[in-house]
Amino acid sequence: MPVTRESGRDRALHYLRETVLVDPSAQGTFLNEVELASRIGVSRTPVREALLLLVADGLIEMLPGRGAxxxxxxxRQIRELMELRGVLERHAASRVLAERAVPLAALREVLAEQESLATGGHDGDLEIATAFIDRDMVFHQALVDAAGNTMLTRTYAGLRVRQRRVGVAALFRSxxxxxxxxGEHGRIVEALAAGDEPAAMxxxxxxxxLTLRVLLEA
Structure with a gap:
């Protein structure tokens, strides 16, 4: 079976989403396409294509004469993100409790991984912060996935890039x-394990x- 190679555009898109956009120091700055192309190991064309896809997603702006x-x-965007997350996560929690399908093993496993990362206390380390938030998203996605609603799962997964950005930013600000x-995740797990829906909500x-408060206090 032939091996499918990742295109230059896909490589650039992955790098921009997973590395550039999540970096707090990149917020409010212009990106250099030549520098990005060199760093990723592709030409400027796939970088530009990737940037235009991010423009369509509302994550990048192309300003005439100035660039990306x-x-x-x-x-407002942060508040709306947290509001939408609340709607989706509370619904998922209600469904998994009603169906007795709480993914406790998965949630506890991810929480243990987060606790291991947190023992170093390096909130200002971008690599550790990113790894921690990646596990954070796995934690919440596991709860949403367990609700068994494909559209719910896809909608929540579509928030990934924005969640990563605000999640890392929160770690750097507090x-x-x-x-x-x-601790907050632990309380969610305890409530779900006890079958206590009001406590889970x-x-x-x-x-x-608390995450919103940290983000808006800067």
Missing amino acids: YVPPMTG ANRQRAVC RAIDEHLA
């Missing part, structure tokens, strides 16, 4: 935020509200 700009997420997140709301 990474606009910081506004307070000391020991990683440990705090582990409160724990989800508290987690999102």
Whole structure:
């Protein structure tokens, strides 16, 4: 069976989404296409193609005469993201409790991985922060996936890039935020394990509200 090679555009898109957009220092800056092409190992054409895809997603702006700009997420955008997450996560929690399909093993496994990452306390380390937020997204996606609704799963997964951006930003803005997140996740798991829907809703709301507060205090 022939091996499918990743295209230059896909490589550039992956790098921009997973490395550039998540970096707090890149927010509010212009991107150099030549520098990006060199760093990724492709020509400028696939970089430009990737940038245009991100423009369509509302993650990059192309300003005439100035190039590709990474606009910081506004307070309104962050609030709307957290509001949407709350709607989806609370619904998922309600469904998995009703169906007795709480993915406790998966949630506990990811939480343990996050706790291991948080022991170093390096909230200002981009590599560790990114790894921590990647596990954070796995935690929440596992809960949403367990609801068994394909459209719900796809909708939540579509928030990935924005969630990564705000998640890493929150870690950089609050000391020991990683440990705090582990505690918040732990309360969500405890409520789900106990089959206590009101407590699970409160724990989800508290987690999102605390994250929002950290992001808007800067």
